[in-house]
Amino acid sequence: xxxxxxxxxxxxxxxxxxxxxxxxxxxxxxxxxxxxxxxxxxxxxxxxxxxxxxxxxxxxxxxxxxxxxxxxxxxxxxxxxxxxxxxxxxxxxxxxxxxxxxxxxxxxxxxxxxxxxxxxxxxxxxxxxxxxxxxxxxxxxxxxxxxxxxxxxxxxxxxxxxxxxxxxxxx
Numbered sequence: 341x342x343x344x345x346x347x348x349x350x351x352x353x354x355x356x357x358x359x360x361x362x363x364x365x366x367x368x369x370x371x372x373x374x375x376x377x378x379x380x381x382x383x384x385x386x387x388x389x390x391x392x393x394x395x396x397x398x399x400x401x402x403x404x405x406x407x408x409x410x411x412x413x414x415x416x417x418x419x420x421x422x423x424x425x426x427x428x429x430x431x432x433x434x435x436x437x438x439x440x441x442x443x444x445x446x447x448x449x450x451x452x453x454x455x456x457x458x459x460x461x462x463x464x465x466x467x468x469x470x471x472x473x474x475x476x477x478x479x480x481x482x483x484x485x486x487x488x489x490x491x492x493x494x495x496x497x498x499x500x501x502x503x504x505x506x507x508x509x510x511x
Contacts, residue, residue, distance in 0.1 A: 344404065344405035345402065345403070345404055345405075345444050345447040345448055345451070346402075346403050346405075346410070346451070347400040347401065347402055347403070347416060347448050347451050347452060347455075348400060348401055348403060349391070349398075349399075349400060349401075350387065350390050350391050350399055350400070350401055351391065351401075352384075352387060352388075352391065354387070354401055354412065355380065355383055355384050355387050357401075357412050357435065358383055358387070358415070358435075359378070359380050359383050360435070361414075361415075361433070361435030362376075362377075362378050362383065363377050363378065364435070367433060367435055367437075368433075369497060369498075370469075370470040370472075370473040370476065370497065371431065371433060372431060372468070395421065395423070396419070396420060396421050397417065397418070397419045397420070397421070398417060398418050398421075399415060399416070399417035400415070400416050400417060400448075400452065401414075401415060402414040402415060402416055402432075402434070402444065402445070402448040404439060404444060411436070411439075412436075413434055413435065413436040413439040413444060414432065414433055414434035414435050414436065414439070414444070414445065414448070415431075415432070415433055415435065416430070416431070416432040416445075416448050416449065416452050417430070417431050417432075418430055418452065418456060418460075418462075418465075419431065421460065421462065423460075423461075423462075426461060426462050426463040426464065427462060427463065427464045427465070427466060428456060428460075428462055428464075428465055428466070429465070429466050429467055429468075430449075430452070430465050430466075430467050431467070432445055432448065432449060433445075445479065446479070446482070446483055449483055453465065453509075453511055456511060457511040462511060463510060463511055464508055464509065464510050464511065465485075465508065465509050465511065466506070466507070466508045467480065467485065467506075467507050467508070468491065468494075468504040468505065468506055468507075469504065469505050469507060470495055470497070470502050470503075470504060470505075471490070471502065471503040471504065471505050472502050472503075477505060480507050483509075484509050485507040485508060485509045486507060486508060486509065487505055487506070487507055488506050488507065488508050489505075489506040490503050490504065490505055490506065491503065491504040491506065
């Protein structure tokens with residue numbers, strides 16, 4: 341695998357990858373929107389809106405250079421941006437399982453933190469993470485996101501309620 345990891349805005353031809361990932365319960369089980377199978381049609385309609393970055397939400401495809409080609413491997417996004425308080429929320433996942441655990445998400449995170457600080461003039465990033473999702477908790481901890489609180493029995497997953505950790509990082 342190449343060391344080159346990059347992020348780019350969504351494009352209409354990303355629908356097929358997103359369709360595969362969004363319909364994989366293992367990937368979406370712990371994510372904010374939860375696992376809800378989606379049709380290609382619904383995803384295409386949603387994608388048209390995602391491509392038009394709004395001032396509050398921006399999503400990017402994570403790509404890895406492999407054999408002189410760029411391979412889309414995941415998604416990272418900034419949400420609920422508040423330009424008065426200069427804060428936002430963040431979400432990330434690596435949808436291509438063979439690329440999970442290889443440091444790609446951490447490199448994409450550094451890129452988007454740099455973008456948030458230097459281009460959007462944001463000062464702090466917040467997130468919620470399911471406490472039972474140990475891999476994600478370790479990821480955010482390793483990347484400097486401090487635990488500031490817990491929402492008890494807050495997220496319903498497979499008919500059970502799970503605690504959410506509230507984490508933040510000053511840029």
